[in-house]
Amino acid sequence: MNMNATMILQGIAFFVFAWFIWKFGWPVLLNAMHERQATIAAGLEHAEKxxxxxxxxxxxxxxxxxxxxxxxxxxIDQARAQAGSMIEQAKQKAQAEGERIKEAARADLEQERHRAREGLRADVAALAVAGAERILGQAIDPEQHRRDLDRLAAEL
Structure with missing residues (x-):
């Protein structure tokens, strides 16, 4: 064969091959590229999301x-406020208890003072009666003495 015929046959084979690729291969390749592009776009969108x-x-x-x-x-603020309130309540309770104890002690002291006065009055009366008996040289009626002492105590 001559060179021209070979070239013509090679040209025809090239065009048949190009047409075959363009008809069957190129759409598959384009489809794969579009799918890949869509996958990449979806991946980028997913990454942004x-x-x-x-x-x-x-x-x-x-x-x-x-x-x-x-x-x-x-x-924390509520706990601090509550703690402050509890401390204040405890202080108030302690002060009230202290006042109650003071009042109880004052009452006890007043009772003791009253008992001591009464005891002292009785002792003074007994001494006065004993002294009067010695001075007068006679016995004094205890009932009369009690009435006199009660009257004297009322006057004091």
Whole structure:
């Protein structure tokens, strides 16, 4: 064969091969590229969505942390106020108890003072009667003596 015929046959084979690739291979290749492009776009969109969700979750976590800190500070403040109130109540109770004890001690002291006065009056009366008996040289009627002492005590 001559060179021209070989070239013509090679040209025809090339065009048949190009047509075959263009008709059957190229659409498959384009389809694969489009699918790959769609997959990449979906992956990028998914990544952006994940970033947004991460930012939102981070924001929510920060907000929850701020709220928890505010709530804990509120609880601490309430506990401090309650402790102060409890301390104040305890002070008031202690003061009231101290006043009650003072009043009880004053009452006991007054009773003791009254008993001591009565005992002293009785002793003074007995001494006065004994002294009067010696001076007068006679016995004094105890019943009369008691009446006289009661009258004298009422006058004092």
């Amino acid at each position: 994940a970033k947004r969700q991460l930012r939102e979750a981070d924001h929510k976590a920060q907000e929850a942390l701020r709220q928890a800190q505010a709530r804990s500070q509120e609880i």
